[in-house]
Amino acid sequence: MFLNNDKNKVSLVISRLRGRAATWAHALRRTNPVNPAFLSWFQFRALMNSLFEDTYYLEQVRHDFRALKQKGSACNFSIEFKTFASILQLDEGTMISKYKEKLKDTVQQGIAYTTGITSFELLVAKSIEIDQVLYKIAKASTKKDESRAQKPISKDSTPSQPKNSSSSHSKHSTQQNVSAPQAAPHPSHPRGPLSQEEQAHREANHLCMYCGDGDHQIQDCPRLQSAVKKGHAKPHYTVSSVSAAPSTSTVTVVPPMGNPPPQGSKQQDH
Secondary structure, rough: OOOOHHHHHHHHHHHHOOOOHHHHHHHHHHHOOOHHHOOOOHHHHHHHHHHHHOOHHHHHHHHHHHOOOOOOOHHHHHHHHOOOOHHOOHHHHHHHHHHHHHOOOOHHHHHOOOOOOOOOHHHOOOOOOOHHHHHHHHHHHHHHHHHHHHHHHHHHOOHHHHHHHHHHHHHHHHHHHHOOOOOOOOOOOOOOOOOOOHHHHHHHHOOOOOOOOOOOOOHHHHHHHHHHHOOOOOOOOOOOOOOOOOOOOOOOOOOOOOOOOOOOOOEEEE
C-alpha cells in the first residue's frame, strides 16, 4: 500500500504541513532532495520534533503527572491517568505502580486485599469497582446520620410553641398590668383594710373596691367570689337604707373582706 513506504509517508506529511513547518520542509527538499530524512519516517519525525516541538510542554506534563491524585471518582481518574501515560509513553509496569500510588487511601486498601491483578486494565477495572462500593456505603451512612440528627429537632420543635405562647401570654399579662397598675393579686388569705386614700382612688376611678380591677365592680368581682368560697371573705351586699327625712340619711357601706369601716363613717348627717 501507499503508506507502507516511508518515502510516501513523509511526502504525504509534507503536503499536509502549514505555516513555518511547511516552509522548512519544502526548503529542505529543494536544497537537499536526497536527504536521508525523506527516506525514513522516524528520522523525519525526529528532525521535525527537534525544530518545532515545545520542549516546555513535556516538562509541564511531567509536573502535572507528579501532582496527579485521585480526588473524584476512580473512573474519571483513570481517564486522566491514561492521558498522561500516553503522552509520557509509560510502560506497563510503571503505569501499574504509579496508578496504585495515586489512588485514594481507601481504594488502595481495597486493592491490597485483591488478588489476581495481572494487567493495568484489570487494575483499573478493579479500582473503579471498589470505589463505587465505597461511595455507596458512605452515601448510606450519611443518610443515616442525617435522619438521626433530624429526630431531636422535630421533638424540640413541638414544645417550642407552648413556650412562645407562654411568652406571649406573659407579655399580654404585662400589658394588662400596665393598663391597670392598681390591680391587686388574688388574695390567698384575708387581707388588711384599705387606706382612705386607696378607697378614694378606687371610687374616683370606678375600680373594684375589692381587687382594684377596672373591668368590674365589687358585686361582680370573681376574686371576691373565690375568696368567699374559700372562707376568706364574707358575701358583699350593697343594700343602702336612706331615711325618709330630707335632712338626714343613713348609708351603710360594707367594704371588702378585711376592710372594717372607718370610724365615724357609718352615719353621715346632712
